[in-house]
Amino acid sequence: MSLDRYLAVVHPLRSVTVRTRSNALLLTTGIWLIILCSNVPVTQQHGIVEYEFGDGQLRSACVNHIIYAGDTHEQV
Numbered sequence: 001m002s003l004d005r006y007l008a009v010v011h012p013l014r015s016v017t018v019r020t021r022s023n024a025l026l027l028t029t030g031i032w033l034i035i036l037c038s039n040v041p042v043t044q045q046h047g048i049v050e051y052e053f054g055d056g057q058l059r060s061a062c063v064n065h066i067i068y069a070g071d072t073h074e075q076v
Helices: 002-010 021-038 040-044
Strands: 046-052 058-064
Touching: 021 040, 040 046
Parallel strands: none
Antiparallel strands: 046 058
C-alpha cells in the first residue's frame, strides 16, 4: 500500500499503467505465497506433547520439538 501511495504521489502519470487491479492481485498473491512458504519449516518443527500435570491430570501443549527435550509421549 505504501508503494502504491509513493507511485501515486511521486509518479502520478507514469504509474497509471503499473497500478492496476490485476497487478495488485498478483503482488498480493505473491506476498502470501512467500509468507506461507517461509512458515513451512516452523510448522514442521512444532507438535503436540502430552505431559502429566502436578495433580496427575494429563495435559497437552504445542511446543517446538527442537527446543523441548522432555521424556514424554509425543504426538505429531
